[in-house]
Amino acid sequence: MDSNETKIFTAILIAASIMGVIILFFFVTILKHHRQNLLLNKQKLLAEITTLEKERRRMAADLHDDLGPLLSAVKLQVNSVEAATREDQEIIEKSGKHLDEMIMRIREIAGDLMPQLLERKNFMAAVHAYIDRINATGALRIEYNEDFPELPPDRNRDIHLYRVTQEILNNILRHAKATQVNFTISLPSNKLIISIKDNGIGFDTNRKDFGGQGLRNMLSRVELLNGELYLDSVTGQGTNFVIEIPVAAKS
């Protein structure tokens, strides 16, 4: 190369270096801001979900501890009324039955809002009870399998997992037209894996309107647990949800 060519080449080399630094800076800032955005989003989600759970717990407690006993008291009072006629006796009996239904329904609503087993025991016990309740209705046959003795206690994790499970099973009941569900929980090497597979109608995950509020909530809760959600579904071939959550080793 002559001196002119060397000068041109040096200029090109400097320009190329500047371009390289600019592209590198562009990527470094993308990574930095993306990480910050993830953190902020996680904090926002945590605040929203914590408020929601607190509110649910309060409502469940109000229903269970205030309204429940009050209705029981009303039922006792109604039963203690001495009927003057046969018609009055029938009305009292009917009122008693309605009150029983109301008490039962309030217990169910309170249980859905915040299951007692989740409060007193853990996710496994609560989800087991929830599955038993669905199986008892006969609407769906859920086969439950778990291959480990116990999870290390974690109240937040248990609530999030229970809500995700509840949402998936509710969706199956409402939309999947399934008759059979395989519910498996396993714990290979400090990773909790929940697999929920149904034999329903499935859906097209590429659909434009795919991804409603329920799915968003599930994804948010799984994210808060630093987990991952996998969803395989083909129209006519059922749906398979897999949730993977890192679990700290039991001390």
Add this chain to the structure above:
Amino acid sequence: MSIRILLDWLAYIVGIAAVIGIIRYKKIIKSYRPFVYFLCLGFVTEIISDLLIRVFQKDNSLLLNVYVWPESLLILWQFRNWAAIARGNSKDNNYKILAIVLSAFWLIDNLFVHNLHSKLNPLYRIIYGFVTVYLSIDQINKLILQERTKLLTDARFLICAAFVFYYAYKATLEVFFAINLPLSLEFYKQIFDIVIYVNLFANLLFVLATTWIPTRQKFSLPY
């Protein structure tokens, strides 16, 4: 060993990425397969090119002029797969049209403007380099909005970053080959060496990306 020879050998890093891709081929999600084909094509072309030059002492222009056509189509196929995952298959036709347009440009560049044996036809390289950079930036922007885990270990992000680096430089420097400046052969060799360094960096990113290609499609929604 001179730096030149060392750089020539380092170009084979794409082979490491290709081998990792082949080993993980059945495990990785299907949408990434065009990228594995792209790596294999690059590796095989590198071997044939070296054989032509070193063993048979022949010109590799025909090989490289032909190579860029399937390479660009494989890149397009990969972007089409990613677009299909992101939101439906609505963009399928756009990618098909783009493939036809690019193929038409390749034919014009290699049959009418130049010929298949002429030294590294630059027009097509500039056009598909520009298209690849454009699609990569679009993908990166989508990832910023949609990806909820670390981008640094995301295979798609790494592949797109490597594409931006490599094809931005390639398309820019190809301009020197497109315009016949009255400069010496040594000058053009030095210009080409810049691309070799960028290629080395891109290949290292490809190795990382191939290692981190997910085995299952994670469920994700935009914020």
